[in-house]
Amino acid sequence: MSSDIDRRPIPEHAEVLVVGAGPGGSAAAAHAATAGHDVVLLDAATFPRDKTCGDGLTPRAVAELDHLGLGTYLDDRPRIDGLHLHGWGAQQRVRWPSGHFPGHGSAVSRMELDDAIRELAVARGARMVQGHKAVDVTMSGGRIAEVVVEGPDGRRPITVRDVIVADGVRSGLGKALGREWHRDTAYGVAARAYVPSGRADDPWMGSHLELRGPDGALLPGYGWVFPLGDVAPGPLGELSGGVLNVGVGALATSKRPAHMALRPILEHYARMVGDEWAITGTPFRLTSALLPMGGAVSGVAGPNWMLIGDAAACVNPLNGEGIDYALETGRLAVELLDDTRRSPDHTGRWRDILVEHYGLAFSAARRLAGVLTVPQAVPTLGRPGIRSASLMSLVVRVMGNLITPDDADLVARAWRTAGRVSSRVDHRPPFQ
Numbered sequence: 001m002s003s004d005i006d007r008r009p010i011p012e013h014a015e016v017l018v019v020g021a022g023p024g025g026s027a028a029a030a031h032a033a034t035a036g037h038d039v040v041l042l043d044a045a046t047f048p049r050d051k052t053c054g055d056g057l058t059p060r061a062v063a064e065l066d067h068l069g070l071g072t073y074l075d076d077r078p079r080i081d082g083l084h085l086h087g088w089g090a091q092q093r094v095r096w097p098s099g100h101f102p103g104h105g106s107a108v109s110r111m112e113l114d115d116a117i118r119e120l121a122v123a124r125g126a127r128m129v130q131g132h133k134a135v136d137v138t139m140s141g142g143r144i145a146e147v148v149v150e151g152p153d154g155r156r157p158i159t160v161r162d163v164i165v166a167d168g169v170r171s172g173l174g175k176a177l178g179r180e181w182h183r184d185t186a187y188g189v190a191a192r193a194y195v196p197s198g199r200a201d202d203p204w205m206g207s208h209l210e211l212r213g214p215d216g217a218l219l220p221g222y223g224w225v226f227p228l229g230d231v232a233p234g235p236l237g238e239l240s241g242g243v244l245n246v247g248v249g250a251l252a253t254s255k256r257p258a259h260m261a262l263r264p265i266l267e268h269y270a271r272m273v274g275d276e277w278a279i280t281g282t283p284f285r286l287t288s289a290l291l292p293m294g295g296a297v298s299g300v301a302g303p304n305w306m307l308i309g310d311a312a313a314c315v316n317p318l319n320g321e322g323i324d325y326a327l328e329t330g331r332l333a334v335e336l337l338d339d340t341r342r343s344p345d346h347t348g349r350w351r352d353i354l355v356e357h358y359g360l361a362f363s364a365a366r367r368l369a370g371v372l373t374v375p376q377a378v379p380t381l382g383r384p385g386i387r388s389a390s391l392m393s394l395v396v397r398v399m400g401n402l403i404t405p406d407d408a409d410l411v412a413r414a415w416r417t418a419g420r421v422s423s424r425v426d427h428r429p430p431f432q
């Protein structure tokens with residue numbers, strides 16, 4: 001299927017060129033094609049491709065997939081009711097909050113999910129170019145006139161009207177356009193692997209707030225177990241049947257970098273949860289990656305380009321989830337494109353839209369995440385906290401960024417106030 005697409009000549013022009021076909025880029029391409037734009041979706045990889053991730057979908061991501069038209073895709077996928085939190089000899093099962101978002105999440109391997117969103121974009125009319133990398137731009141009057149694309153047959157320019165930059169955490173194209181990642185606020189380092197399990201149909205995501213290394217030392221991080229259900233032969237190579245995604249993550253700042261060898265910690269963690277989760281094999285496909293978080297980048301837009309998803313550091317600083325924000329920013333970017341006739345320069349408007357949607361929550365969350373990088377902060381807060389069911393419900397709601405501007409209860413108002421205060425005293429507010 002993909003080889004047919006790959007043999008097509010590289011298009012010479014695109015009204016909208018989307019660089020990167022992860023959830024952000026493919027969602028943007030699908031929305032833009034639906035809105036009638038002539039769209040080219042470009043990715044350096046050939047699909048299906050893997051992406052280091054926990055594969056967890058929060059209710060916020062489920063809502064956005066539904067909005068995109070992929071709601072039924074999740075029908076035969078795991079339906080996750082909430083989080084099963086562990087730590088300091090206690091545990092709590094906390095349901096996702098009911099309200100604005102659906103009351104359930106899910107978990108799907110990125111080999112499958114990203115290909116499904118990409119196929120949706122193609123079905124809606126986006127022209128896909130795989131195995132070709134955006135390597136350079138030609139500017140004219142401050143705008144991108146051409147994006148230079150490199151593939152097996154050499155380099156070719158694609159002339160463009162607009163570019164959506166969705167090239168992920170390192171954002172090489174974003175960097176070429178002036179994007180800068182600031183590591184003085186919290187960022188993440190995390191690793192994941194897949195394991196076979198007899199409990200992959202569990203409707204709870206496991207989360208260990210007390211993470212210990214092989215020597216028993218407390219580490220400034222957390223562990224997760226996300227049940228993927230029955231995985232068909234294919235997407236995960238030799239692994240099929242009941243599969244879990246297990247992972248460990250840590251928060252860091254430039255002042256307090258996380259010096260952890262993630263592989264032995266993850267292997268130890270998988271052994272630690274082995275009996276509880278009926279794990280029947282050793283971790284495989286173990287990979288790790290960095291996570292820019294909380295809008296800690298500047299240079300998110302120019303006159304005819306916008307950065308979305310990880311490229312714009314749209315990752316929740318409290319739990320490392322970013323699929324939902326990638327999908328959302330893909331949609332929001334296209335809404336701005338549709339407004340282009342009124343204001344053909346995206347520079348300030350795209351940054352304002354990101355600030356409006358995520359600024360307060362990201363500012364408060366990354367400040368709290370920064371506190372959690374201080375040794376002893378996690379046990380001091382976690383030991384008493386995990387014993388309180390109501391406190392843990394609140395934590396899940398805040399950590400999942402499941403508070404909406406319409407929520408008027410005390411917790412929502414307090415969180416927004418914290419965000420406003422935090423933004424006011426931010427040395428560098430999100431996306432600036």
Ligand SMILES: Cc1cc2nc3c(=O)[nH]c(=O)nc-3n(C[C@H](O)[C@H](O)[C@H](O)COP(=O)(O)OP(=O)(O)OC[C@H]3O[C@@H](n4cnc5c(N)ncnc54)[C@H](O)[C@@H]3O)c2cc1C
Pocket residue numbers: 019020021022023024025042043044045051052053054055056057058061132133134135166167168169172173190191192247288289290291308309310311314315320321322323324326
């Ligand atoms: C260990 C780990 C665990 C995580 N767990 C979760 C989780 O459980 N739930 C969750 O919601 N989020 C999680 N995240 C975050 C999530 O993976 C990202 O937020 C999400 O993938 C962002 O999507 P994106 O579309 O912005 O970028 P990506 O998914 O990274 O896609 C970027 C695409 O751009 C392509 N590309 C890059 N450069 C170029 C170029 N120059 N030219 C052409 N193509 C290019 C790449 O090949 C890639 O396909 C996790 C992250 C990590 C590291």
